[in-house]
Amino acid sequence: MNLQTKRINSANASVSGEILLKDLENKLNKIATKISKTVKMDGFRKGKVPLNVVKSRYKENIEQDAQKEAVEEMLQLGLKELQIEPKDVIGDPIITQFDKKDDFILTTIKISLKPSFKLEDVNAYVPDVKLKQITDKEIENRLNDIAKNKAPLIEAKKDKKLAKGDVANIDFEGFINDKSFEGGKAEGFDLTIGSGQFIPGFEDALIGLKIGESKDINVNFPENYQASDLAGKDAVFKVKLNKIQIKDEPKVDDELAKSLLPEEKTPSLATLKEKIKEQLELEAKTKLYNEELKEKLIENFNQKIDFDLPDLIVEQEMDLLFRNSLNTLDPKELKELQSDPKKAQEKRNSFKEEAQKSVKITFIVDFLSKQENISVEDNEVLQTVYYESMMSGQNPKDMIDYYKKNNLFPALKMAMIEDKILAYLLDKKLAKEPKSLKSKEEKPTKKSKTEAK
Incomplete structure (x- = not known):
């Protein structure tokens, strides 16, 4: 086989050699003989199909199997010569050369190996970790936000104008070319203004309305809207504002702590x-x-x-x-x-x-x-x-x-x-x-x- 091996570096190696055509022919015959013993073919009894018929019928597959076997044999010999354990090979070796000559096939196989390295002091590569100090003001701001979110909704006075953050109870119906469309109508619907729950422009257009007032809102459905029959189309929504709900005055006390920390035995505002x-x-x-x-x-x-x-x-x-x-x-x-x-x-x-x-x-x-x-x-x-x-x-x-x-x-x-x-x-x-x-x-x-x- 005239084997030549080369350790390119610690993670790569190559094996080169000449696969003799006579050796390849022996492998072809062995594979064909094995097939002939089990193959079924019209005109022949099982196990009695002539070798030349099998080689002719399955020529391409037999050649591929023989070449694969020869390359694998070369690879294993090369690994042994290089003193490389099969478990250290990573990925599939690649055939970079397979040149057919008169009496042999000049073959080169490239092999990749698991790299070898040491990490003795990992901490040396870790950047310094400096966290900023949390201020009392940041704590108070977060506390107030939590209290506000926990505060119950109460009904606003009749002269209240709808604002961002309010919950509007509305009746609405949408029209495209003066025709209503499916899914565009609701009564007594609660909508938090500024939540982005409706298509762009709808919620902003409601700001400033008073309880009992109505308004026609012109909007355009986005091109990527989930309902394809509405995507990209202009629509008019007829809207009536039934009532406005606003957050009650938030309470920051021990009762808030109790509601948020049920797992604590003695919850307090300090906790x-x-x-x-x-x-x-x-x-x-x-x-x-x-x-x-x-x-x-x-x-x-x-x-x-x-x-x-x-x-x-x-x-x-x-x-x-x-x-x-x-x-x-x-x-x-x-x-x-x-x-x-x-x-x-x-x-x-x-x-x-x-x-x-x-x-x-x-x-x-x-x-x-x-x-x-x-x-x-x-x-x-x-x-x-x-x-x-x-x-x-x-x-x-x-x-x-x-x-x-x-x-x-x-x-x-x-x-x-x-x-x-x-x-x-x-x-x-x-x-x-x-x-x-x-x-x-x-x-x-x-x-x-x-x-x-």
Whole structure:
């Protein structure tokens, strides 16, 4: 086989050799013989089909199987000579040369390996974590907002003009070209002004109305409106204001604390303020982590940790980034790339640096996840997809099926592990800061967005 091996670097190697045609012919005969023993063919008894007939009928498949077997044999011999364990090979080896000569096939196989590196002092790469002090004014403002939201609605006086934040009880009916349309009518409907529950322009046009007054409101349904028969059309809504409800004067006292802290044995306003302070600290920390420190930490890993990357994995990542970019191109640019292979290759190559960074960070995260024993369970990934689908108004089952069909769960799981590890490292750094700057770890809650009606 005249085998030649080369260790390009710690993460890449190659195996070259000559696959003799006589050896390949022996493999072809063995495969054909095996097939002849089980194949059924008209005019022949089972197991009695002549070898030349089998080779003729299944020529292409037999040749492919024989070549595959020969390449695999070369690969295993090469790994043994290179003293590389099969478990250290990452991804599928790629055949970069397969040139047929008179007596042999000159073959080269490229192999990528798991990179080897050390992270002895991870803390050295973690940026300083300095949380801002939460002021008494911020606590009071949040407390007043909570009290206002908790305050009950009361009916406004008859001379009250409708304002933003009020709840308007209205009758309305919509018309397009003087004809009413389905779903455009309601009576006694409660609408919080400024909530964005109705299409743009509707709520603002109601501001200033008094109880008992009516008004015709001209609006335009957005082009992307969910009901296609209404999208982009002009409409007139005839509206009558029946009553106005406003928030009662908010009460900031121990009773408010009792209603908000049912799990506390002796809830008080002081306890509530402490809880609010903790929540504000958490929000400040989450914002700092997500908007600044996590990216700084990733960049530190990328810039300050150097090791060989497996070329084949980088190439795969470049392919992925390139394909994803095509979805964002305008039709003209996409057509240019499709008609010009050179430009398409240049576009793909433009993602090399980003791909290298992505691959490097993935290996570092994988290393840290094992070192720190940090993982994400499959049910956590499912819960994340379920939650995000609910927040975006999509069917959770459809979203989960989409992730399964497109094999997106592994990438999402890795992203979640990465996020978990980065937060863990930043929290460790934060723990070394003065006590006054620390914040309690707690999962932040997301607020749903009210969709346009």
